[in-house]
Amino acid sequence: MNHTERLPRNRTYLMCPPKHFTVEYAINPWMDTTVPVDAVLALKQWEILRDTLGDLGHQVHVLDAVAGLPDMVYAANGAFSVDGTVYGARFRYPERSAEADAHREFYTTQGWSFAGPQHINEGEGDFAYLPGAYGGTVLAGYGFRTDPAAHAEAQEVLGRPVVSLRLVDPAFYHLDTALAALDDRNVTYYPEAFSTASQRVLAQLFPDAVLADRADAEAFGLNLVSDGRHVILNTEATAMGDKVRAAGYLPVHVDLSELKRGGGSVKCAVAELRG
Template sequence: MKARFLMCAPQHFEVAYVINPWMEGNIARGSNPAAMQQWSALLALLRHHAQVDCISAREGVPDLVFTANAGLVLESRVLLSNFRHAERRPEEAYFSQWFVEHGFEVLALPPDVYFEGAGDALFDRRLPLLWMGHGHRSDPAAAAMIASLFDVEVEPLRLVNPHFYHLDTCLCPLEGGALLYYPAAFDAVSQERIATLVPPELRIAVGAADADAFACNAVNCGRHVILNQASDNLCAALAAHGYAVHQTRLSEFMKAGGSAKCLTLKLTEARTPALALP
């Protein structure tokens, strides 16, 4: 089955407030034409490998473009996000309406439990496991609730660097079982859990320069990895694992703290076959 993603065009995208360090100093400093050009290039690139649906852009919700935060999808069900920051909460109703209209069963956590969708929850591609980030946006209490709702094993990972406020800014599970990640974004316990669960030959650790270019905020479709920018060394490491790297400039969205993965939500998430966890 061809992968399917959700995106939202940036007609109303701008940095209008500050809710992460990337936004500081960038209010009203973006270029909407440049954002549209960069987003369109990402869309065209992704359409070579997948189907893309689009939710309509709306005034007053500039971060609606970051569809990864709409919710967590598994098969025909979606768990909607409960955003921590008031500035993003109006997005919830628009995403909910889209999912209902497109045949998804919509689930919700209690309103006092913050959870920011596939920004903080990523399915491993080798293990029957959901990695869940917490520490900045999502609450650790969400882990047990998600495990119960979806009948999945959830591995919480604590994020410690505010520049990597969502899990998808610093970790990307790749089809075939490799894991692209920035170790310094996690506390020592979480780094150890990753090392325990993912064998060294499948771990692709990036350095600070690649992390700051949001190399881990990548869209993976089969053996294709689409990202903003990657060093020659990282491209070589990914190629050695069998992945083709596609770089596409997304500097306008980085002003708001987002890149390729943030701009997409995979809608065709299936369960990973059972495998004994270490």
């Protein structure tokens, strides 16, 4: 497939620097409190990711880090926006609950239409939006962090159809560890992270999807950010880079080894602002 068929679109993103990033507690299988985080390296890697997005022509807003919230660097979890409307997050674990307030303050002071949630959901961690798929479709994960009731709530807030997908592997506890939008209508995903029924749904909706294997998923190769042409993913995910290249996209590798200690990679660190 010719790369010229894959056209980038300028995006706006929100990121939060890992100024207070540590692994002080374990709320997913990737977190090991016995291995210290290299705070200097984590910040350097984050800055390279931010600069990479900027160099590709995207605008990056920065949310101030808050002391005592070590996971705030995973900015994707704080909310989910579609066409200027924001569905706020409500975290599963109390260790992260105050992050939702910081995100709410950002959106409300910026003039977004913000809806506070009644149900537990972790923002773009468990929601993906494809504006070109079936007139604009939200894919939503549940099983570990986000309550299924949040999917119906998001549909009411955003006015877009929401497709519920059940996650079944604790290693892939958020949708964004198991599935990613490559452009406005195409996805890549690791089938075995989903229930059998959800696999059938995905196969029906996205027959041309780029399928990943377990090694790709464990390398956080699906925790990526794509502008429709450039696919930013971590350096460990070399095989995943080959797969997206074969599908006509251009992989851009960034080292995020420190952020993986907390159970996240490129996508976890980047929320898309869809104004």
